[in-house]
Amino acid sequence: MATIKPISGMSNPRFADVATFFRLPIIKDLKNLDYCICGVPWDGGTTNRAGARHGPREIRNASSLIRTYHPVSLKSPYDKYNVADIGDCPVNPANLEDSLDKIKNFYSNILSSKTIPLSIGGDHLVSLPILRALAKDKPLALFQFDSHSDTWDSYFGGYKYTHGTPFRRAIEENLIDPKKYVIVGIRGGLYDPNDLTWAKQQGVTIITIDDFYKMGMEEVMSIVKDTIGDTEAYLTFDIDGIDPTHAPGTGTPEVGGFNVRESQQIIRHLKNINFVGADVVEVSPPFDVNNMTSLVAATIAFEILCTMTKSN
Numbered sequence: 001m002a003t004i005k006p007i008s009g010m011s012n013p014r015f016a017d018v019a020t021f022f023r024l025p026i027i028k029d030l031k032n033l034d035y036c037i038c039g040v041p042w043d044g045g046t047t048n049r050a051g052a053r054h055g056p057r058e059i060r061n062a063s064s065l066i067r068t069y070h071p072v073s074l075k076s077p078y079d080k081y082n083v084a085d086i087g088d089c090p091v092n093p094a095n096l097e098d099s100l101d102k103i104k105n106f107y108s109n110i111l112s113s114k115t116i117p118l119s120i121g122g123d124h125l126v127s128l129p130i131l132r133a134l135a136k137d138k139p140l141a142l143f144q145f146d147s148h149s150d151t152w153d154s155y156f157g158g159y160k161y162t163h164g165t166p167f168r169r170a171i172e173e174n175l176i177d178p179k180k181y182v183i184v185g186i187r188g189g190l191y192d193p194n195d196l197t198w199a200k201q202q203g204v205t206i207i208t209i210d211d212f213y214k215m216g217m218e219e220v221m222s223i224v225k226d227t228i229g230d231t232e233a234y235l236t237f238d239i240d241g242i243d244p245t246h247a248p249g250t251g252t253p254e255v256g257g258f259n260v261r262e263s264q265q266i267i268r269h270l271k272n273i274n275f276v277g278a279d280v281v282e283v284s285p286p287f288d289v290n291n292m293t294s295l296v297a298a299t300i301a302f303e304i305l306c307t308m309t310k311s312n
């Protein structure tokens, strides 16, 4: 039986006290935690508008509004599982390689304590060192919600590590199985008509937002389930998959995206997948409006926690 609970808004007002994810306690000792929520305040892989390093702090603040029970299932992840905010992963804002090492080491420790991490970025490159830790023994399946595939080879004359390249590196390093990798939401102009060709050649299933609306939610989500199957999987949610009218605070906005409600339903459809980790990335508070993107990210993060714990 789980013993760790968020602070209730009935006993202590939501605006009071120190902000943590979902008002859970900060617990650094992982030994009794089934799931942990962790900030990764790093945006050294950003190629355009920076600021995602400020995401965890603002999303903690916005997450004070998230209550305990899921609105549809009426279940709470905290009834069955011990979940806590474990604080932020150590990073080095002045050195990319050092940050990738620090993040990987931090998540290796989480893996060895058998705690399942939900991470709050940070830019999308943070998924790479997390996968390096979590896919230690075998490649994982991957579900990616995103407007961009992030499977580019390199930027700026052969530079291999940016938030546009993490999943190319993850395939090359055998961290994810491209045949069990689905991306949903791709849109926006390309640099070249062949931009997605490499990923498709590896066997990645790419469902553009135009495909999604043509096929419909049920058909797309059954393709996702059939592709991933029972394989241990990672869920990565880039906030720029949501339309910038709902989530403007991000580095590389793409218009013509999903609304928040559709995004919540996409996550609910994933609840039979065996996730061993997840992240929500690319919230850039300096570009936000009235903290609305942080509230969307906090809401999505709770939905993901409910999906991972089968509470929605």
Ligand SMILES: [Mn+2]
Residues within 6 Å of the ligand: 124, 146, 147, 148, 149, 150, 163, 238, 282
């Ligand atoms: Mn991305």
